[in-house]
Amino acid sequence: MRKNLAVSYSAAMRARLSDIAQQADVSEATVSRVLNDRPGVAPETRQAVLTALDVLGYERPARLRKRSAGLVGLVVPELDNPIFPAFAQIIESALAPTGYTPVLCTQTPGGVREDEYVEMLLDRQVSGIVFVSGLHADTAADHDRYRTLLARPLPIVMINGYAPGIPAPFVSCDDREAAELAVAHLVALGHRRIGLITGPDRFVPVQRKVSGYKAAMERLAGVDDDELAELTELSLFGVEGGEAAAGRLIERGATGIVCGSDLMALGAIRAARQRGMSVPEDLSVVGYDDSPLMAFTDPPLTTMRQPVAAMAVAAVRALVDEINGHGAPHSEYLFRPELVVRGSTAVARQDAASTQSGPGRQRPTPSALAVPA
Amino acid sequence: MRKNLAVSYSAAMRARLSDIAQQADVSEATVSRVLNDRPGVAPETRQAVLTALDVLGYERPARLRKRSAGLVGLVVPELDNPIFPAFAQIIESALAPTGYTPVLCTQTPGGVREDEYVEMLLDRQVSGIVFVSGLHADTAADHDRYRTLLARPLPIVMINGYAPGIPAPFVSCDDREAAELAVAHLVALGHRRIGLITGPDRFVPVQRKVSGYKAAMERLAGVDDDELAELTELSLFGVEGGEAAAGRLIERGATGIVCGSDLMALGAIRAARQRGMSVPEDLSVVGYDDSPLMAFTDPPLTTMRQPVAAMAVAAVRALVDEINGHGAPHSEYLFRPELVVRGSTAVARQDAASTQSGPGRQRPTPSALAVPA
DNA sequence: CTCGATTCTGCAAGTTCTTGCTGACTAATG
């Protein structure tokens, strides 16, 4: 075939080695060496060829894009719950000094799913992937996908969610302890009928919160299984899910509610107000995450803080270590949550606490209407 | 050189066409056609070759991956301000039905910058890029970078921020009108000494807000230039910036403050409380964005809503049209903001209106503690 | 200033990939 035919072939009109050689004023051989990143080319010559490449719009092969070789995928489930942008932001900051470039992938309902993003990231030749609350946290999901990744091998790190049999670092907040601490806080304030609202129980963090909640309720409030079942509401994550579940718990006489996310807690507060109740006077609510802005809510939300910064740093360090080949033992690193007491919890009303005596509608204890720090 | 030499060449040991042909039981020619996405190959044969490709771990060239729809870059400046995750989420949702996969790029202080992300996106052969509050909004930045992109040609769409001379669709919220509406709202409540807090004035949206604010203040409150200068505070975006600036405005006797972001508004509220003032009794605060959760703040924030959903849909449609070659005229599409009245604004205190008596320390009027909708 | 060592580039001979053309096969039609 004639050359001009080839040249006019596609709209892309891929430049030939010979064109680049001409542009850079070197031989094809040199261009070829540069393109394949082989030795024996002087730095200036190499740069000249690369420049010519760009001038002619030549698509650099993947191996040459080493400059951006330091890509790291960051897969988060959504952005509605502010804890996820918070994780994303902090992980990206932690990644910056390591020289890796984060590529954030967020799933949307009806949109791109985790596997598709992973495929894209692989295609993009990422050095590793961080999964935040991904399918690894879902006991109903097939975890072979992660074993396949590790077999390539591709370093991966999981945040919040544990799945046995995946030899990778897991970084989690101790959900069990968080639930226990939240219950303990409410018990200390005199609550006994304390409800739990969290998400669908196929998720590991949900299971752990339920387990911690039940243990603490039995130990600290002396509540039996039947009552526990009545006080546990699995719902959808998000404000509306929390609102609906809280409505049911309020009707069953709960005076305190532990929520699986801050958004659910805000929904619970809304449910209480719609029934003419005040928070924290009539109902105490504890959130989970301490996502941004929770100090500014009405009332400021008492919540279990996930040590997001520490977790992000640990995850990034673990990933970079894996990439460099000195991976730490593949266990789960549990981070301790911290109770942040703000204004959505208060001493239980006497008439509702376990000893049912007390007068009816007394003034609430002065709530800790803290100026947000 | 001998074949085995070539084969043992690199660790990657790139599979040859002949290997794939053998694996798929077809000729090299057929493999070549598949790899280059050329016609004349039966679908089953094509699939067989692709499978063989994967079996042998052959890295598919980028053009073949195009099959997996197009990628669209989505560049946002940060995730701390919840309006940005909100934009990202909605744009991703709007993108989903079009078949494009969003790649979210967020900048972080000290981390990856816009140009680096753009380079990576180009490298990844994205079909287009959406910039949210990017450098196009910064009058101090060089806008040639965008003209270069358009010359490739690569479709781009800008959200919030306008730069003349870039022939691309711009989708913005009408900042000028937002500022005017905010001022009008406060004037209607009896305020006259109304301050403005917003970001550094090299940003187009800031300039527009300032311009709208000044126009409205002159027209509605009859304030002269000197007083306006005293009531305008340019600060850093974010809670702390708002807090610092609000402190200065309060000292100068402002009874109402219009903020350039919701975060700044929360900072302003904090500044007021630290001085023993109540919001909205002693100080009315209007935010900007109506980012998520603002209905849950204390007090619920009165704010100017950006029609995020409509803007996202418009931006996505404009981008997809550009990609498909039927671009609309490249003008700026201005979306009208909407005043959302919640609990952070109230009628001006008599002693503080027009007659300047400075912020006293008396008890506030009963607050309109609205239940968030 | 000369010489040798070293680095770098181009030549040319490979190897690999692309593509026009051909013929085999299939399905529809007479």
Added chain:
DNA sequence: CATTAGTCAGCAAGAACTTGCAGAATCGAG
């Protein structure tokens, strides 16, 4: 059942790319 039109894989020519080798250029030591 024969014919025709269309599709599709393979052949093989040759274009594109790679690489061993040798000569040119550079640099430092003597």
